[in-house]
Amino acid sequence: MPDYQTHEHDVIVIGAGGAGLRAAIEAAASGGLSVGLVCKSLLGKAHTVMAEGGMAAAMANVDDRDNWKVHFADTMRGGQYVNNWVMAELHAKEAPDRVRELEAWGALFDRTGDGRILQRNFGGHKYPRLAHVGDRTGLEMIRTLQDHGIHQGIQVYMEHTVTALLQEGPPGGGGRIVGAFGYDRERGRFRVFKAGAVVLATGGIGRAYKITSNSWEYTGDGHALAYNAGADLMDMEFVQFHPTGMVWPPSVRGILVTEGVRGEGGRLVNKDGRRFMFDDIPDLYKNQVAADTEEGWRYVTGDKNANRPPELLTRDHVARCINREVKAGRGSPHGGVFLDIAWIREKIPNAPEHIKKKLPSMYHQFKELAGVDITTEAMEVGPTTHYIMGGVRVDGVTQMSTVPGLFAAGEVAAGLHGANRLGGNSLSDLLVFGKRAGEHAARWARAQSAASADDAQVEAAAREALAPFDRAGGENPYQVQHALQDLMQDKVGIVRNEHEMAAALDGLAALNRRAAAVGIDGNREYNPGWHTCLDLPNLLCVSEAITRCALDRRESRGGHFREDCPDKSKDFAGHNTVVQRGRDGSMHLRREPIAPPREDLKRVIEENK
Amino acid sequence: MPDATFRITTGRGESAAFKDYTTHITEGMVVLDAVHQIQAESAPTLACRWNCKAGKCGSCSAEINGKPRLMCMTRLDTLDLSVPVTVEPMRAFPHIKDLVTDVSWNFEVKKRIRKFKPRAPDAPDGTWRMRQEDVDRVQEFRKCIECFLCQDVCHVLRDHHKHAEFAGPRHFVYTAALEMHPLDTENRLEHLKDSAGLGYCNITKCCTKVCPEHITITDNAIIPLKERVVDEFYDPLTRLFRIFRPSK
Numbered sequence A: 001m002p003d004y005q006t007h008e009h010d011v012i013v014i015g016a017g018g019a020g021l022r023a024a025i026e027a028a029a030s031g032g033l034s035v036g037l038v039c040k041s042l043l044g045k046a047h048t049v050m051a052e053g054g055m056a057a058a059m060a061n062v063d064d065r066d067n068w069k070v071h072f073a074d075t076m077r078g079g080q081y082v083n084n085w086v087m088a089e090l091h092a093k094e095a096p097d098r099v100r101e102l103e104a105w106g107a108l109f110d111r112t113g114d115g116r117i118l119q120r121n122f123g124g125h126k127y128p129r130l131a132h133v134g135d136r137t138g139l140e141m142i143r144t145l146q147d148h149g150i151h152q153g154i155q156v157y158m159e160h161t162v163t164a165l166l167q168e169g170p171p172g173g174g175g176r177i178v179g180a181f182g183y184d185r186e187r188g189r190f191r192v193f194k195a196g197a198v199v200l201a202t203g204g205i206g207r208a209y210k211i212t213s214n215s216w217e218y219t220g221d222g223h224a225l226a227y228n229a230g231a232d233l234m235d236m237e238f239v240q241f242h243p244t245g246m247v248w249p250p251s252v253r254g255i256l257v258t259e260g261v262r263g264e265g266g267r268l269v270n271k272d273g274r275r276f277m278f279d280d281i282p283d284l285y286k287n288q289v290a291a292d293t294e295e296g297w298r299y300v301t302g303d304k305n306a307n308r309p310p311e312l313l314t315r316d317h318v319a320r321c322i323n324r325e326v327k328a329g330r331g332s333p334h335g336g337v338f339l340d341i342a343w344i345r346e347k348i349p350n351a352p353e354h355i356k357k358k359l360p361s362m363y364h365q366f367k368e369l370a371g372v373d374i375t376t377e378a379m380e381v382g383p384t385t386h387y388i389m390g391g392v393r394v395d396g397v398t399q400m401s402t403v404p405g406l407f408a409a410g411e412v413a414a415g416l417h418g419a420n421r422l423g424g425n426s427l428s429d430l431l432v433f434g435k436r437a438g439e440h441a442a443r444w445a446r447a448q449s450a451a452s453a454d455d456a457q458v459e460a461a462a463r464e465a466l467a468p469f470d471r472a473g474g475e476n477p478y479q480v481q482h483a484l485q486d487l488m489q490d491k492v493g494i495v496r497n498e499h500e501m502a503a504a505l506d507g508l509a510a511l512n513r514r515a516a517a518v519g520i521d522g523n524r525e526y527n528p529g530w531h532t533c534l535d536l537p538n539l540l541c542v543s544e545a546i547t548r549c550a551l552d553r554r555e556s557r558g559g560h561f562r563e564d565c566p567d568k569s570k571d572f573a574g575h576n577t578v579v580q581r582g583r584d585g586s587m588h589l590r591r592e593p594i595a596p597p598r599e600d601l602k603r604v605i606e607e608n609k
Numbered sequence B: 001m002p003d004a005t006f007r008i009t010t011g012r013g014e015s016a017a018f019k020d021y022t023t024h025i026t027e028g029m030v031v032l033d034a035v036h037q038i039q040a041e042s043a044p045t046l047a048c049r050w051n052c053k054a055g056k057c058g059s060c061s062a063e064i065n066g067k068p069r070l071m072c073m074t075r076l077d078t079l080d081l082s083v084p085v086t087v088e089p090m091r092a093f094p095h096i097k098d099l100v101t102d103v104s105w106n107f108e109v110k111k112r113i114r115k116f117k118p119r120a121p122d123a124p125d126g127t128w129r130m131r132q133e134d135v136d137r138v139q140e141f142r143k144c145i146e147c148f149l150c151q152d153v154c155h156v157l158r159d160h161h162k163h164a165e166f167a168g169p170r171h172f173v174y175t176a177a178l179e180m181h182p183l184d185t186e187n188r189l190e191h192l193k194d195s196a197g198l199g200y201c202n203i204t205k206c207c208t209k210v211c212p213e214h215i216t217i218t219d220n221a222i223i224p225l226k227e228r229v230v231d232e233f234y235d236p237l238t239r240l241f242r243i244f245r246p247s248k
């Protein structure tokens, strides 16, 4: 039997971003329960810290025409109607309270003239809706939750990585969850976390791609943990490529340029100086887009009668337009297009100061990393892998997955965003469904009788974790990771087709064999090479899920675009794609019909068309 | 472009030592890129922390050519590459391995500072009103990414090891953010004077100089806090007032 330490809690939350922190706070606040919070990095460093633009909530502080119905309709339209409408409704209704709650815990948002929380414009949102703090909203959010959470009696396990879930019955059989298995990064010692309920809040999968705004943490761990326990994954074909990542210099390729730049009036132009976004307006948005640049400017400066500039259309569309310009040879020198905010000096007297005040970290980022002064020059930008709409299939009200006792919230969960997420809807998602997951996990844990982890499962998890050391001299794990990233970028990226994706599946099979043979030297103490070995199966799992789902959806919708079926199809409008691990260990795919929305919600959608 | 050599601390405890790695340099690279490249090419076990690669998370703190800096924001074209670039872990904290140190002390210190306590809401719907000017001042402090570089450079911690008695500049910034928060009603001055050891700071301003978020730690956070402590505990007039008025 391998050596391990056991920690017992009622609820274990895996992940300390916005969703995990909010879930842990809620579970602890319910009283009398012991809550553990596990994360791979230090506290406060999760992805959430990087979010820039803001969090969407229909508080109507800036435009009093806004309300939950409009937010709901915007979210459904953005998601192209394959969203879980139960979640979209709860999200739109509860987000304002969750934002105000942050203020009560010490968050300091930018203010309106009359002292309330200021809200800004963002792609796909009809009215100014994003509560924000300059362009560092995520930092404000995570720090507020962290500083509130540390006084709640939550036990935090920093720099611990979970590699397997423990459950009743055979592993992968979908039995009740009784805990999790992992290691601490510092010493590589094994840990068993026993718990009545486990909340996954592990974020996304961006590291499966070469060009990404995501950090090393985003290896799809939560997706793979759930899948390996027998849970359903849903909508995995819907990956969001953010239209504006940095493209130059090479070392910063993929780093995010916030949509806030466009929200403040930034325009996209090609090498001929043409504002190409005006050339292609999708039908769904025909009557919501500015007629000319003048109207667009009036919109971003708060004219309620103006329509948005086309730069503020949904991300999937903007990303594809940029891709098209580059492919047609109209791109910028380093393979992107130009994003220009400096031009607003034609419109306002103190433009440089205004830009620095509104977009301080963008100013900083370009100045220091690219040597570009965005108050006088245009930025070069191009699409970057940013977010996954798909994830663990959950109940919209409780956030429980299809495996009893396993909950999921935040980016790792599917449903709210459908085929495409609107900017700002993630941070609010984390709060609304983090809270719900924490609440229902606590309730579930309370109702459970004691269960114990199966020694054989622990032993198997430990054996698997140590295997790379037995293969010292095997292939370097970084090489396999890079090969995987190239494969997904080339073959299952922003523009897809049957032929390339079929090739990708073959490629993934080969990479699976290579991953099973990677080896690492050294010992278990803070060994990133070892950690990378253990990340690989997760990356491969989510890559396979993305590819299989994308192959099955023979249409284009939201973040999923196929050049061999470039249009939306009625045949695919009524279901979500779901994958589950079969008894033989292979990935099984099925189409899950979407329940029709309640009548009143249908009307809300119609009224807001 | 040329190759460059990086002299990186490797190993742990007594056996930690510099080791030279040479790698190829391309345009725009930062120190963190070089470390990653070395990891992928020749030293897969080389440990360092990072997350955002854009100066937003405060994970990649190290000492580059002896100066506390973020590895992800230090461009190679600002360094002299004709000699090896030294990369060392932060010195003010216990070493774990390679470039990683044990910064958990910071999290403990923070926990001891009394949490935010807002005044009653201003509006019947439970919300508050604040002016942007009042928020601006505190937002400067809330930019802190908890990189702990200021803690690393402060001589009270680095040279005098007063970790038990001195909270350090990061936590003065944190306390200042709470004390100057327009809604806060808690009093942390006694804690600042006694447990947090504010008096140890002799305003050398080294912390301000290394802060990657350009927070004016000394002038805007520490000095006003020192003034408040003086007013509260040493100013005879205030003391007289306190007899009649319970402290806030």
Ligand SMILES: Cc1cc2nc3c(=O)[nH]c(=O)nc-3n(C[C@H](O)[C@H](O)[C@H](O)COP(=O)(O)OP(=O)(O)OC[C@H]3O[C@@H](n4cnc5c(N)ncnc54)[C@H](O)[C@@H]3O)c2cc1C
Pocket: A014, A015, A016, A017, A018, A019, A020, A038, A039, A040, A041, A046, A047, A048, A049, A050, A051, A052, A053, A054, A055, A056, A137, A138, A160, A161, A162, A163, A201, A202, A203, A204, A213, A214, A217, A221, A222, A256, A386, A387, A409, A410, A411, A412, A423, A424, A425, A426, A427, A428, A430
């Ligand atoms: C640069 C950038 C800007 C963005 N801007 C915005 C914005 O303006 N508005 C918006 O709404 N959204 C934005 N997003 C998206 C949003 O930030 C993320 O979707 C969101 O923060 C995800 O939060 P989370 O709580 O689900 O996960 P995260 O914050 O990513 O946290 C994941 C946590 O899980 C832990 N973890 C993962 N795997 C394991 C494991 N195996 N064991 C233990 N712990 C594990 C990690 O350590 C981490 O603590 C942005 C994203 C990026 C990258």
Ligand code: SF4
Pocket: B153, B154, B155, B156, B168, B169, B200, B201, B202, B203, B204, B205, B206, B207, B208, B218, B222
């Ligand atoms: S100013 Fe004070 S806190 Fe800052 S480095 Fe000097 S002694 Fe330390």
Ligand code: SF4
Pocket: B058, B143, B144, B145, B146, B147, B148, B149, B150, B151, B169, B170, B173, B210, B211, B212, B213, B214, B215, B217
């Ligand atoms: S105050 Fe500045 S130097 Fe200190 S931890 Fe915060 S960001 Fe880092």
Ligand code: FES
Pocket: B049, B050, B051, B052, B053, B054, B055, B056, B057, B058, B059, B060, B061, B070, B071, B072, B073
């Ligand atoms: S990696 Fe986030 S600050 Fe350097």
